[in-house]
Every structure is written in C-alpha cells, then in structure tokens.
Amino acid sequence: MEQIAEITISVLLVAAGIFGLVGSFGLIKLPDTMTRLHAPTKASTLGVGGVLLASMLYFWIMRGQLSWHEFLITMFILLTAPITANFIAKAHMHRFGDKNTMPDTGTPRDWATFEDESKEMEPVMTRVEPKPKVTASDHQF
Amino acid sequence: MIPYALTFAFGCFGLSLLFNLYRIFVAPGVVDRVLALDTMVINIIALLVLYGINTHSAVYFEAGLLFAMTGFVSTVAYCKFILRGDIIE
Structure with a gap:
C-alpha cells in the first residue's frame, strides 16, 4: 500500500512540475496576448491541482492525517481562474484590440463590452431573422 | 522516491518563476505583465505546497490560501485599473 501511494505521489509531482513548466514556457513562447492567455x-x-492532490495523498497515507486545506486552495483557484482570465481579456480588448477585426456577434447588438451604457437594459436575445432563401422554384413562376 | 520527485517539481516551478520574471521585464504590453504576475502567484502557491510536503508541516497551506486570495484580488484590481483608471468607483 505504501509502495503504491509513493509511486502515485511521485508521478503526480512529476506531472505537475512538467505542466507548470509548460504553462510558463507558453507564456514566453506564444505569439500574441490572446493566445498567451491560454498557456x-x-x-x-x-x-x-497535481501538487495539491499529491500533498493531500502524502499527508493522508504517509502521515495519517487528512487535511482539507489543499481542497480549499484547489477550489479557490478553480473558481477564480476564469474570472481573472475574463478580466485580462477584457482589459486587452479595450486597450489594444481593434474593434473592426473582431468577428460578428450574430445579433443586432455589438460586443457587450464595447456597448454604450444606454443600451445596457435592452433584452439580449434578439436574433437577426435569416433572410428567406430564393429557391429555384420561385424563379419558374 | 518522493524526495527525487519533490526536487524535480521544485526545479520545474523555480524555472517557471524565472520564465515569468523574464515575461514581466520583457513584455509587449501592460496586460502581459498582469498575466505574468498572475501566473507567478500560481507558481508560488505550488512552491509553498511543495515546501510544506518537504518539511512535513501544515502551516504552509494557510500561506498558500492567503496567496491565492491576495493574488486574485490584486489581478482584478490591476485589470480594473487598466480598464477604468480607477479601482473602486
């Protein structure tokens, strides 16, 4: 049992180290800010996550004490990572992004972050009606 | 086996911190610096937890939790300042 736990913890630690290194290497390797946000x-x-799981297993099996701090840290990081990513992307779009190169939203409304405040209370789900297709049978009559 | 894996993970996260430091000094824009600082906080949390395993003490988890909280708040404050020029309006 101890042997299996030791191997599992070691594998988790090595994998976590490699992933951490890959993330930070991508930060200096990738070409522009939006792709760098992904690394x-x-x-x-x-x-x-790997480091915290390894620590949890280590203190549980090797030391005989189960601690929930790691779980708390993991949950906190998993909850806050999307929020910070959203904020950083928004700051980049407003500071360096070109509004004309952004893809179309598919609705009459603009990108929400570029919209002026007077339109903010309008309903969001107003889709553009697709134009009726001109089929071959229409031309015959 | 665990001490070797710990040393390897320490090396990886230390090298990641150096990469982040390079990105903070050499960055095309201010947003990249904020992103690098955010990643730096994440790597520091990993290093703290690894150090906790190394010294068999649970004190460092509280430090990691505090780092996670202050890191999140500081990143949001930086982004808010870049966006609006003011943090709390």
Whole structure:
C-alpha cells in the first residue's frame, strides 16, 4: 500500500512540475496576448491541482492525517481562474484590440463590452431573422 | 522516491518563476505583465505546497490560501485599473 501511494505521489509531482513548466514556457513562447492567455491555465489547473492532490495523498497515507486545506486552495483557484482570465481579456480588448477585426456577434447588438451604457437594459436575445432563401422554384413562376 | 520527485517539481516551478520574471521585464504590453504576475502567484502557491510536503508541516497551506486570495484580488484590481483608471468607483 505504501509502495503504491509513493509511486502515485511521485508521478503526480512529476506531472505537475512538467505542466507548470509548460504553462510558463507558453507564456514566453506564444505569439500574441490572446493566445498567451491560454498557456497559464495549464499551470493553474493541472500544475497546482497535481501538487495539491499529491500533498493531500502524502499527508493522508504517509502521515495519517487528512487535511482539507489543499481542497480549499484547489477550489479557490478553480473558481477564480476564469474570472481573472475574463478580466485580462477584457482589459486587452479595450486597450489594444481593434474593434473592426473582431468577428460578428450574430445579433443586432455589438460586443457587450464595447456597448454604450444606454443600451445596457435592452433584452439580449434578439436574433437577426435569416433572410428567406430564393429557391429555384420561385424563379419558374 | 518522493524526495527525487519533490526536487524535480521544485526545479520545474523555480524555472517557471524565472520564465515569468523574464515575461514581466520583457513584455509587449501592460496586460502581459498582469498575466505574468498572475501566473507567478500560481507558481508560488505550488512552491509553498511543495515546501510544506518537504518539511512535513501544515502551516504552509494557510500561506498558500492567503496567496491565492491576495493574488486574485490584486489581478482584478490591476485589470480594473487598466480598464477604468480607477479601482473602486
């Protein structure tokens, strides 16, 4: 049992180290900010998650004391990572993003973050009606 | 076996911290610096937990939790400042 736990903990630690390194390497390797935003998510989920899981197993099996601190830290990081990513992307779009190169939203409304405040209370789900297709049978009559 | 794996993980996360430091000094824009600081906090949490395993003490988990909280708040404050020029309006 001890042997299996030792192997599991070691594998988790090595995998977490590799993922953390990959995340930070992507931060300096990838070409622009929006792609660079993607790299550290590996470090924050798999890297730190692996380390915390290894620590939990270590203190549980090797030391005989189950601690919930690691679980708390994991939950906190998993909850806050999307929020920080959203904020950073928004800051980048407003500071450096070009509004004309953004893809179309598919609705009459603009991207929510670029919208002026007077439109903010309007309903969101107003889709553009697709134009009726001109089929071959229409032309015959 | 665990001490070797711990040393390896320490090396990996230390190297990641150096990469982040490089990105903070050499960055095309201010947003990249904020992103690098956020990643740095994540790596520091991992290092703290690893150090806790190394010294068999549970004190470092509380430090990691505090780092997670202050890291999140500081990243949001930076982004808010870049966006609006003010943190609490």
